[in-house]
Each structure stands twice: as structure tokens, then as C-alpha cells.
Amino acid sequence: MPKYLWQVSYSPEGARGLLEQGGTARRAAITEMVESVGGHVDACYFAFGVDDLFVIGDTPDEVAAAALAVRTAASGAAVSHTVALLTPEQFDEAAARNVTYRPPGAGR
Template identity: 70%
Template sequence: MPRYLWQVTYSHEGAQGLLAEGGTARRQEITRMVESVGGTVESCYFALGGKDLFVIGQVPDEVAAATLGIRTAASGAARSESVLLLTPEQVDEAVRREAEYRPPGT
């Protein structure tokens, strides 16, 4: 299953909900959402800075990942960016594969 990093930014309404429910309740709901599309959550961390929350987990495919992003955005409470993560073994496989490439201007 593909592994993703979701970077979440709360809207004003989402932050109000977080204040009302707390972090553990939010983690529980995120886990429920990811599991509803056949995935799992590995870790969930709130953060200071440009993003409010980072979640790492696995979902069956890109459509499942898109489902999560669309549903999150449609709620108006948060926006998420999905980043596909690769293992070191997957990078090893990638560097062994051949591809034709011509740099610009050559």
C-alpha cells in the first residue's frame, strides 16, 4: 500500500473545533477517516509553524488518497496536501531503472 504524508492546515472553523474537542479526539477521527477508505494511520503530530498537523499513513491507492483530500477540503475545516512517500528500497529500484532523458538546451 502506498504511504503518504498529509500536511494539514486548519481553517478558523477547524481551529475552533480543535479547541472544543482536543487533539486526541481529532487523531481518533483522522484514524477513523483513513480506515474508512481501507488505510491505516502510522503517526499523527500537531506542529507549530506553517502547517498545523502532520499525518503519516497508508491507503490502498491514489483514489483513496484523493478521496481523503477532497472530503477534508469540502468540510471547510481544513486543507491537506498529500505527499507520496518512498522507502529507500523503492528509491533503489528507481535508480536501477532506465529512462530516456535529454536535458533542456542540449
């Protein structure tokens, strides 16, 4: 299954809900959401800085990941950025693929 990193920033409304319910309740809700599309949560960490939460997990496909993103956005409680992750083996496969590329400004 494709693996993702979700970087989440809470709106003031979302932060108030987080303060009321707590971190473990939020982790349970996130796990339930990801599992509802057939995925799995590997890790869930709160942070401070630009992003408030980092989640690593997988979904069966990109459509499932998009469903999670649109539901999160529609709530207004958080903004989530989805980053597709590759294993080192997947990166090796990508690096070995033949690609035709011409840098900008290079001759034709």
C-alpha cells in the first residue's frame, strides 16, 4: 500500500477541540478515519512549530488518500498536506528508470 506523511495544522476551532478532547482521543479519531478507507496508521506525533501534528500511515490507493484529505479540509478544523513516501527500494527503482529529460535552457 502507498505510504504517506500527513502534516496537519489546526485552525483555532480545531485547537479548541483538541484541548477539550486531548491527544489520545485525537489519535484514536485519526486512526479510525484512516482505517475506514482501508488504511493503517503507523505513527502519530504532535509537534509545535509550523505544523501541529505528523501522521505516518498507508492507504490502499491515492483515491483513499484524497478522500481523507478532502474530508479534513471540509471540516475547517485542520489543514492537511499529504506527502507520498517511498521506501529506499522504491527510490532505487525510480533512479534506475530510463527518463528523457532536458534541463531548462538546454539546447534542443
